[in-house]
Amino acid sequence: MHLTIDELHRAFEKEGYICERDLVITVFLALQLGKPLLVEGAPGVGKTEIAKVLGRVFAADLIRLQCYEGLDENKALYEWNYQRQLLKIQLLKETCAGETAESDLFSAEYLLERPLLKAIRAEKQVVLLIDEVDKVDEEFEAFLFEVLSDFQVSIPELGTLVARHIPVVVLTSNGERELSDGLKRRCVYLYIDYPTVEKEMRILQVKVPEAGDKLAREIARAVHFIRSSLELRKKPAISETIDWARALVALNADALGPEVIGRTVGMVLKNKEDLDALERQVGVKEVADYARSGLAGGGKA
């Protein structure tokens, strides 16, 4: 996995991940220093996508550990395959080979690998995505950073298993809670903000080329206006902008007028409160004016 910063940037863009150079520098350093990459930012700015793109760029398997409240070591690391062990015992009963059975029962054959162990025991380097790490409990976070510092785990019955290849680790967090200093210290940190109008327009040009430059620009401006001017429960994600563009293309829309926005804004605002906020705080006409002119108030003095 030896690429220069420029090569990595080109590879990201080739995979459809449009980003600034400073983002690439951070990812490059995480790879070079062999440290986990901790990506923070609002939902929908492309945090998880970084891991997927890295998997594709390096043709490596992506192993995903989706975090949630209550996630424990059994679900993240390993479990013994109880049913299989029990069946073996039943079979051995008939052959009376009980004494040799015990060591067999706790061999790798009966181990159910969960994502962390799978990444450690992988034959070739993999990309390990630990998604939404802010959702796990503090104890699990402590366990996690132990694993991430040594890339080895101890299984009492098998001994210590050391990673054959240090995986590329990407942790994402929506900032629901502050992560511990210990975990942050072990990681290279990257914060991704919502994209600028220009960047989002480029994303649309790559992902929905059939939208054309004019519509792409208007959509990017409208979404930027919605994100920055409204107090929303959930701001539109980049993927929702893309969906909106696809919907508009499907409707043969070539410009964002108030009526079109009114009919399709549900693609980016997905709950009633946010739709009400749009109506109450600015109204679709103002969004349309901004989309057209790039100026608040439709460019009027």
Place this chain on the structure above:
Amino acid sequence: MKPDRVAQTVAAVEGEGLNTLDRSLVKFVHILRHLGVRVSTAEAMDAFAALAKVDILDRLQVKGALQAALVKSYHDRQVFGRAFDLFFAPPEAKEERSRLRRERQAEKERQEQEAESRLLGEIKESNRPWAKDALERLHLTAEQKETLARIPQQERKRLAELFSRMQGNPVNNPSELIARMIGRSLDYWYHRMLQEPEGQDSNQSSGAAPTGADELDQIIEAVSAGPALEQEDDSILHEDMKNIADRDLPKMAVLIKKLSRRLATRISRRYHRSRKWEKLDVRRTVRRSIRYGGAMLDLRYKARRVQKPRLILICDVSASMARYAAFVAQFIYGLSSVVRGIESFVFAEDLERVTPYFRHGGDFAAVMAGVMGESRQWGQTTNLHAALETFLGSHRRLLQPDAFVIVVSDAKTLAAEDTARDLAEIRRAVREIIWLNTIPQKEWKDVPQAAVFREHCRMFECYTLAHLNRVLRGQMPGA
């Protein structure tokens, strides 16, 4: 081959240990630490390792490398950005900044001197018999001189009026008294100005401690004096809720609603958060084992029954809580709009049920206008005992074993002993009383009622949204 001049200069400078990369990096880390960015030694070493991996002549790469290793939050990223641009600046820019700083420093000293001479002159010109003695006794510290130059004009006038009115009296030793009064008054203003840095946002790196080294301090000052840092959506999480500016109230409303929603989904979670949720259901496992000839191959687990606890919200809207009125209002509104079946009350001198106002949803402003228009409690004195007596008299049926009572109050109430008795009675009937106290925990010792009430409830400091988040995450287990 003869080494070029640049190489010779670099070698000479490095030989003197003056301007090596590691030395610059250490200085930069030092600046960041003084600006409140927590950088450990391990991270500083990572930064050094990162620099070795990038093109050191490419400014963007150097910035990216240092940022990746040293910065671990959105706020710190902005501080880092400013500090980097100032620290890694061309020598001419640094020299110019240094010159401007010296000029500012000289101007500041001039103003301080002027303010001091004016004060001393006013005392002298008062022609009071104690004036000469007072001048001898008055020795202003550096902080007091700085304060004197910065306090509002009005306060300076007030001080001058005080000594013009001061009469000589051999009993009260006026010269000593006036010298002490001036000192105390300036000390008060010094601390007040520290708490409320003028024109600065609370999220800024205000009050950054200087290092004593001129080169570093000018950067620390420049970063601190820059425009307010951009706020992250949840940057008001750690702001004392009484200080949240009006412009941030919509943001606070969104956050409270988000936190309330978390509580709502949390209490409807199917399983308890504990690791013991996988409790073996022996009866069903044995029954299942029959089909496998008695081998317990298919383990069955007990799932906890979905059971949403009832919530009873009792909020203090008395005068002492006035500064938190916005929070209390948003909290009732936020919780009521996402948790079904919640019962809400407000109290000051007595208790009032406000549940019906929130039942039909509706716009926050309209709902709160209704509540505040009808209620007679807002801004009154606090008598929680009377309020709880009303509660026990009229709403006792709400007290169920699965109910949580959430009290939002600063605990400053009349009749503390009687209130404690009421709390004990309620506690026996419900699952838990959770008290969200808007006073910081370290100040609870000054509120004797807090200690008395804590015997009957779990009390948490809750004056920031981060506190509320912590309480909702950690203290409200699913049923």
